[in-house]
Every structure is written in structure tokens, then in C-alpha cells.
Amino acid sequence: MPTKHANKIGHELVLDNLSTAVMVFDEQFRLRYINQAGEVMLAHSARHACDRSVHELVVNSEALEEQLARSITSGEVIAQRGCQLELPDAVPLRVDCTFTPVFDETVGTHVLIEMRQIDHQMRVEQDELLINQQQASRLLVRGLAHEIKNPLGGLRGAAQLLEREISAPELLEYTQIIIGEADRLQALIDRMLGPSALPQLRQLNIHEVLERVRGLVRAEVGNELVFVQDYDPSLPELHADPDQLEQAVLNIVRNATQAMQGKGTITLRTRVLRNFNIGARKYRLVVQINIIDTGPGIDDELQKKMFFPMVTTRSEGTGLGLSIAQALVSRHEGLIECQSEPGETTFTILLPLDKRDDA
Ligand SMILES: Nc1ncnc2c1ncn2[C@@H]1O[C@H](COP(=O)(O)OP(=O)(O)OP(=O)(O)O)[C@@H](O)[C@H]1O
Ligand SMILES: [Mg+2]
Known part of the structure; x- marks a missing residue:
């Protein structure tokens, strides 16, 4: 039976592999700890974000500061759903938050915040849809382009043969048009197919x-x-x-x-x-x-x-x-x-x- 301590897997390892953002703020609302999901959410590395106050990290920090203060004074866990998180140079996020006050004799009172982005799942689904749709359209284009390529080659070849047989210069103009247009189509199809070479990594x-x-x-x-x-x-x-x-x-x-x-x-x-x-x-x-x-x-x-x-x-x-x-x-x-x-x-x-x- 596995123990609760799971053979002492480091806390950092566990926290950094959570998909929930975890942050710890002190009584002055300065960031003391942030896990990797938190770094992604705030778009700041821990090195850059730690010791900064909440208003340096979040544009609409008043709401967060209010909840941090409430959590410290009341000593209670506060849950807030659907908060708007505005970050510098980024689109606002909608998050569910939990504020948990924690007390330690040596370092005093801190507040642990857990944040989950609500629209994360939506983004994953949208990405998946985009990937699937584009894969389907690429397959369609590929199939269509190959179907066009063969008859096009035949058409061009036939025009070239015809050109050798005819001597009237005014008729040669027509075969030139066929060859020219076939080449133009060929170039378009090649572009549609994209580079055929395998990636050289x-x-x-x-x-x-x-x-x-x-x-x-x-x-x-x-x-x-x-x-x-x-x-x-x-x-x-x-x-x-x-x-x-x-x-x-x-x-x-x-x-x-x-x-x-x-x-x-x-x-x-x-x-x-x-x-x-x-x-x-x-x-x-x-x-x-x-x-x-x-x-x-x-x-x-x-x-x-x-x-x-x-x-x-x-x-x-x-x-x-x-x-x-x-x-x-x-x-x-x-x-x-x-x-x-x-x-x-x-x-x-x-x-x-x-x-x-x-x-
Ligand atoms: N940065 C942008 N700002 C505004 N419109 C854009 C921007 N990027 C793409 N578009 C729009 O998306 C369309 C499709 O872009 P795409 O590069 O696929 O084709 P294109 O530029 O029209 O033609 P091509 O790249 O084959 O010469 C563009 O015609 C344009 O209307
Ligand atoms: Mg373009």
C-alpha cells in the first residue's frame, strides 16, 4: 500500500507538475513562492517574480489584495470563482481562486493561493479542433493536387507534341498558351503541396x-x-x-x-x-x-x-x-x-x- 509520503517525492517536484498555479504571498503581499504552472500563468519566471508585490505582477491587483487581506484577518479559507486576472501585455484570464491563510512561527502569516484557469479547457478544445480541421484540409488539398498533377502533365506533353507538328506561327501561339498556363497551374499546385522535403533537423x-x-x-x-x-x-x-x-x-x-x-x-x-x-x-x-x-x-x-x-x-x-x-x-x-x-x-x-x- 503506497504511503502518503510516496517515498519522499520532493515537494517541489509535486508542486511543479501540478496544472494548478500555486503562489504564496506574505503579509506585505509580496510573492514568496510560485510553482511552474504559476510562472506560466503570470508569464514570469520565479526568479523574476519572487519578492515582487502583487501590484507589480497583476494589473487589477486591488481585488487580489482585498482577498489576501480578508484571508489574513479572518484566518479563513476563501474561494472565489470566475475572477478576472489582468496581466501586463496579455489578454485577461478567467480564474477560480482559493486563498488559504497559513501560519508558521518563524516566518509569520502567509496566504497560499491556488488558481485554475477556467478557459484552459476551452483553449485545449479549440486547439484540437483547429489541428483536426487543418489536418483534414491538408489531406484534401494533397489528394486534389495529386489528381490534378497527372492530367496536367499529360496536357502539357500533348501540347508540346502538337507544337512540333504544326508549322503555322499563329497556331503556335495557342500551344504556347496551353504550355504557359499548365506551368502556372503546376507552380500553384507545388506551392499548395508545400515543401516536399523532409525536415532537416x-x-x-x-x-x-x-x-x-x-x-x-x-x-x-x-x-x-x-x-x-x-x-x-x-x-x-x-x-x-x-x-x-x-x-x-x-x-x-x-x-x-x-x-x-x-x-x-x-x-x-x-x-x-x-x-x-x-x-x-x-x-x-x-x-x-x-x-x-x-x-x-x-x-x-x-x-x-x-x-x-x-x-x-x-x-x-x-x-x-x-x-x-x-x-x-x-x-x-x-x-x-x-x-x-x-x-x-x-x-x-x-x-x-x-x-x-x-x-
Ligand atoms: N497580420 C495580419 N493583419 C491583417 N490581416 C491578415 C494578417 N495576416 C493575415 N491576414 C489576412 O489573412 C489572409 C490570408 O493570409 P495568407 O498569408 O494565407 O494569404 P495571402 O497573404 O492573402 O496570400 P499569400 O500569402 O499566398 O501571398 C490575408 O489575405 C489577410 O486578409
Ligand atoms: Mg500571405
């Missing part, structure tokens, strides 16, 4: 990839476009295909410059997330790349379908950029998500660092 620093994209786009646009680099220097290396990731990031950054018509700010941000879900799979470490633009935004209807092939609002667009980017990232077990409002559109590329499946 190597250890790489994602910042190299981002800097290469920045250099390329910098050369394409004028000085009215500003790049802000907000890189986490402690980001571990990834095992990935640099060319494929570059293509994915480039497609997103190009869209941003096109949406802003070359004027505005693009922020490239990197962070590492711990114990994070991509769809139903939970990874110990995930690299998060945000590409944020200050353009007009993307309405909800377009957001629902823009990762599918051939969806475009640009007259010169083929509507393939995002579907290719998503396919390339998904080859790395990752996912691209988007959040948008006028003036701030964020594309987030999530790439697992460890391909170990914990779920």
Missing part, C-alpha cells in the same frame, strides 16, 4: 531564424516600418529545420507588413512556457514566438478560416501563406494561433522543446 537558436527574417523584410520595406525585438536570452536551443521555420515566420511577418502597408511596428517576442498544452498534448517546455503588428486587425470570420488554403482578401494574394506556415510548424509538432483586435494582431507560434508526451 538540427540544433538551432530560434533568434537566428527571427533575425534572418527581420533582415529579409527590412530589405523589402522602407524605414516607416519599425521592428522591436523582445527576445528571451535564456531560451534553450530547438531541434528543428531552420529553413522551414524561416519560411513560416516569413509568411506571417510578410502578412503583417502587407496589412500595415509598410507603416507601423512589428514586435518579435520570444518566451519559454513550462508545462504547456498544444492541443491535448502537454509539453514540459514550449517555445513561444509572438509576431505582433499594429495593423488594422483581422475580423472574427476571417480568423476562423484564414489558415485554410486559398483564403485571401488581397487581390494579388494566393491565400497560401498561412496554410503553408501552419503545415511547416505542425511538422515540428507545433501550432500557430492568432488573436486580433484593431491596432494589435498577435500571431503566436508554439514549438515544443521536448517532444516527450506527458498527457
